Amino acid sequence: WAKSEGRGRWTVFDTERNDREVARYTLSAEMPAALHHGEFDVDYQPLVSLADGSVLGVEALVRWRHPRQGLIGPDRFIGLAEETGLIVPLGMYVLERACREAQRWSGSAEALGAPAAAPFISVNLAERQCHEPGLVRQVERVLAETGLEPERLQFELTESQIMATDGGPLERLRELAAMGVRIAIDDFGTGYSNLAYLRRLPVCELKIAGSFVEGLRKPGDADPVDARIVASLVELAHALGLTVTAEGIETAAQAERLRAIGCDAGQGWYFSRPGPPDRIATLLDGVPRAG
Numbered sequence: 001w002a003k004s005e006g007r008g009r010w011t012v013f014d015t016e017r018n019d020r021e022v023a024r025y026t027l028s029a030e031m032p033a034a035l036h037h038g039e040f041d042v043d044y045q046p047l048v049s050l051a052d053g054s055v056l057g058v059e060a061l062v063r064w065r066h067p068r069q070g071l072i073g074p075d076r077f078i079g080l081a082e083e084t085g086l087i088v089p090l091g092m093y094v095l096e097r098a099c100r101e102a103q104r105w106s107g108s109a110e111a112l113g114a115p116a117a118a119p120f121i122s123v124n125l126a127e128r129q130c131h132e133p134g135l136v137r138q139v140e141r142v143l144a145e146t147g148l149e150p151e152r153l154q155f156e157l158t159e160s161q162i163m164a165t166d167g168g169p170l171e172r173l174r175e176l177a178a179m180g181v182r183i184a185i186d187d188f189g190t191g192y193s194n195l196a197y198l199r200r201l202p203v204c205e206l207k208i209a210g211s212f213v214e215g216l217r218k219p220g221d222a223d224p225v226d227a228r229i230v231a232s233l234v235e236l237a238h239a240l241g242l243t244v245t246a247e248g249i250e251t252a253a254q255a256e257r258l259r260a261i262g263c264d265a266g267q268g269w270y271f272s273r274p275g276p277p278d279r280i281a282t283l284l285d286g287v288p289r290a291g
């Protein structure tokens, strides 16, 4: 039917679309070698207590240092890696690196005389990884090799992902939780949660999506609807016995409002951008800690 619309216009449209497809295909074809050659890197962003500013946990965020295209963010390649299945070895690579870093930080917390204050490490877990029968054994192996306690590891699964979890994947999450590994729901509020279902899952933390935090930008013109949504999400989480972290905090006003609402923790540029592991080590050394 493209011809009947007159040639020029539809040819241009198809070409652009085709270019995008080729770019996607090229990127996904390059990924296995990139993993092999160490082009993937992990940045870390702290999860901060809104009550006292201490670092409760740290999220691991993968990046691709592409030799020609420069730094590529995960939003451009995680979906592709899910499609091809490369997310399975890539996810394991991120997990290993993250656990190793977290173990180093506990060393520096211990040196400060506060071993209990060592932050947990939070790693995003893709749906495809939950379908791997060997997931639990692999996690056990990484914990054994790095010496990290299971209680110091958290997996983040998106809300829609967790709502679709059943059968083998659900059993695996339960096994991980039974080991002591923390499970968090990422981007909460963007999907459709079945509350009865939520109660059956071994979840211990809820992360409120940054899109709701955006409306709390300034004290004066904060969106009252967003404020009420966030307040009710916090209340809901606490009623379910979960802790709550708000994502995407960019201003002091947002942090203050969230603290006033009763939100437990925050993550965002206001506290720290994601950065290399040494930045986290410096941050931990600089934070005065109770013994």
Ligand code: C2E
Residues within 6 Å of the ligand: 045, 060, 061, 062, 073, 074, 075, 078, 091, 094, 124, 125, 126, 156, 186, 187, 210, 247, 248, 249, 250, 267, 268, 269, 270, 274
């Ligand atoms: P996410 O898990 O919800 O991670 C939070 C995203 O928000 C990160 O984007 C982070 O850099 C960004 N962010 C943090 N603070 C702020 C802020 O104050 N303002 C704004 N506007 N953004 C902020 P990033 O690093 O681009 O990651 C995007 C998504 O890619 C992540 O969303 C996660 O779903 C996925 N991802 C990242 N690393 C991994 C991984 O190792 N495995 C899997 N499966 N997914 C990953």
Ligand code: MG
Residues within 6 Å of the ligand: 059, 124, 156, 186
């Ligand atoms: Mg996350």
Ligand code: MG
Residues within 6 Å of the ligand: 186, 187, 207, 209, 247
């Ligand atoms: Mg998130």
Ligand code: MG
Residues within 6 Å of the ligand: 187
């Ligand atoms: Mg996200």
